[in-house]
Amino acid sequence: MTTENSLSIFAIGIHEEQFQLTLADLCRACAVHAERIVELVDAGVLEPEGREPARWIFDGASLHRALAALRLQRDLEMNLAGVALTLELLDEINALRGRLRAMGEP
Amino acid sequence: MEFKDYYKIMGVSRDATQDEIKRAYRKLARKYHPDVSKEPDAEARFKELGEAYEVLKDAEKRAAYDQLGANYKGGQEFRPPPDWNTGFEFSGGGYTGGDAGDYSDFFASLFGRDLRGGAARRRPAHTKGEDHHAKVLIDLEDAYHGATRTITLRAPAVDAQGHIITKEHVLNVTIPKGIREGQHIRLVGQGSAGVGEGKAGDLYLQIEFRPHPFYRVDGRDLYLDLPVAPWEAALGATVKVPTLGGIVELKIPEGSVSGRKLRLKGRGLPGDPPGDCYVILAIALPPADTEPAKEFYRKMAQELSFNPRVKLGV
Numbered sequence: 139m140t141t142e143n144s145l146s147i148f149a150i151g152i153h154e155e156q157f158q159l160t161l162a163d164l165c166r167a168c169a170v171h172a173e174r175i176v177e178l179v180d181a182g183v184l185e186p187e188g189r190e191p192a193r194w195i196f197d198g199a200s201l202h203r204a205l206a207a208l209r210l211q212r213d214l215e216m217n218l219a220g221v222a223l224t225l226e227l228l229d230e231i232n233a234l235r236g237r238l239r240a241m242g243e244p
Numbered sequence: 245m246e247f248k249d250y251y252k253i254m255g256v257s258r259d260a261t262q263d264e265i266k267r268a269y270r271k272l273a274r275k276y277h278p279d280v281s282k283e284p285d286a287e288a289r290f291k292e293l294g295e296a297y298e299v300l301k302d303a304e305k306r307a308a309y310d311q312l313g314a315n316y317k318g319g320q321e322f323r324p325p326p327d328w329n330t331g332f333e334f335s336g337g338g339y340t341g342g343d344a345g346d347y348s349d350f351f352a353s354l355f356g357r358d359l360r361g362g363a364a365r366r367r368p369a370h371t372k373g374e375d376h377h378a379k380v381l382i383d384l385e386d387a388y389h390g391a392t393r394t395i396t397l398r399a400p401a402v403d404a405q406g407h408i409i410t411k412e413h414v415l416n417v418t419i420p421k422g423i424r425e426g427q428h429i430r431l432v433g434q435g436s437a438g439v440g441e442g443k444a445g446d447l448y449l450q451i452e453f454r455p456h457p458f459y460r461v462d463g464r465d466l467y468l469d470l471p472v473a474p475w476e477a478a479l480g481a482t483v484k485v486p487t488l489g490g491i492v493e494l495k496i497p498e499g500s501v502s503g504r505k506l507r508l509k510g511r512g513l514p515g516d517p518p519g520d521c522y523v524i525l526a527i528a529l530p531p532a533d534t535e536p537a538k539e540f541y542r543k544m545a546q547e548l549s550f551n552p553r554v555k556l557g558v
Contacts, residue, residue, distance in 0.1 A: 152420045153428040153448065167375060167446075202428065202448075206279045213290075214273055228280065232426075240462035240522075242469070 157198040161191050168204050175204065181218040183207050183225060247322035248350045250296035250309065258310070262301065269297040295347045305355060312354070322350065349408075373436035373445035380449045382419055384456045384466075387513055388488040390421030395449070417449065422514040424463060425453050459488070464519025466512045471528040472496060487511045487521050494523060502527045 151157070165172050176191060178184045184204060186194035207221045216224065251258050254268045275281060276289040283289065299305045316322060378397050386393065394416050401411040417429060428448045435445025453461055460467040470485060480498035484491050487508060494506060504525045512519020532538045 151429075152423050153430045155427075157430065166372065198428075202450075209279055210277065213277055213294075214270070224280065236462040240460050240465065240467045242460065242467075 152198075153201070154198040159196040159198070159201060161186075161194050161196075164196055164200065164204060167201055168208060170208060174208065177218055178204060178207055178221075181222045183218070183222050245322050245349050245353060247313065247316040248292075248296070248348060249313070249316075250299050253292055253296040254300060256300075260300075262303070265297070265300050269293065269301070292348075295351050298347070299351070299355070309354070370440035370442040371438060372442045373438040375445040376435040376447045378447065378449055379452055380417075381452050381454050384453050384459060384461065385488060386419045387423050387451070387453065388421070391419045393417055393419055415447075419451075422464070422518075423451050424513065424515075425451055425461060427451050458486075459521075461513075464513040464515050466519065466521045468521060468523050469526050470494075470523045471526050472500070474527055474529065477501065477525060477527050485521075485523055488513075496525065500525055 159167070161172055161175060164175055168175070172191070175184070179186060179194070184196060184200050184207075186196045186200070188194045203225065207225060210216050210221045210224060211218070251260070254265065254272065256264055256268045260268070272293050273290070276283060276286045276293060278287045278290055281290075299309050376399065380395055380397075382391075382393065385391075394414060397413045397415070398410050399413055400408055403409045413434075415431065415434065417431065420429065423429070428450050431447040431449065433444040434447035438444050458468055466488070468485070470483070472481070472483065475481075476483060476496055477500040478498070480496055480500075482493050482495050485494045485508070489511060492508060492511065494508065496506070502525060506523045506525070508521040508523060510518045511521035530537065532541050
């Protein structure tokens, strides 16, 4: 096994809270055309601020949500409504799991 | 190299129809999809499943695999016979799935790493490198105070001879104060190298907390079970409570019962607003392990008319 050391210290912030993305940033990070992201916005999976696509600003959490949505579409052959519903249910399940853990359930 | 029983992985018989294989794949893909599944080995299972389906859904690959695999069992040591695939013509059905690079050595020894044409694949001259994603476990204390930690990641890479090797990637990372579970740290330029003059990709680290010996976490809020003596709960008391920011004093109201939840406002993970620390009282009984202690319990039984089951009507 080889080892690669990056000696510099990376001082960066919390992606979800301190970064914002434009439509172009999000397309690049997800390696998809803008149409795919616009579809996700139309389906309510992503909720950018700003009226028109050219001015959309996505919060940092949108990136991993978009990636998950694209994976679900590709791997499970889901349509957009199915993806949107799945992600909403997953949010709910994760919130409930968090509460259960806080109550001391494993 | 181990022989992989693709039929077993997909839970179908060797004479399954293509429709049965497709149905089995869809069902298992939903079960083990890493974005949906909570199975601990979901990612590995999903990859294995994708690989099995890649072979079994394609009539040519399936026929080749069947001919080869008739005498093998899953997990058995496997060495492909020298010219095993002569006589089979692959029409270039190739890969349809996502990450063919993730397929096992077993798959690669049979069908090659990339049937789509490998190096001949066209790419723009300058492309940004791929982003990488990894999960890291950190201590809750580090999220509370912020910290610099050395993190070691393993990533597959290709060496000069074209072999797949595991490379260690060691990074010194600043953990931002107040980061929550599931959030990400982005390390610019620490993903794959770019092509041509393209910039390197980024590395995203998804944060998970190591289980803490006494705090449980929900978002920014912390939960702590606090043992109290019966007289502290009954008469009220001021007791010490450990929080991530240090020891604080907590006033327990008179007449508290087990399970009572008290809030230490702003004593959870930092943020805007900061989380709270919830203290859940757990009344601990002194052991009746000496004669005087037993005598004391007997005296309580005599002098306190107390029926803990009165609500049950007995």
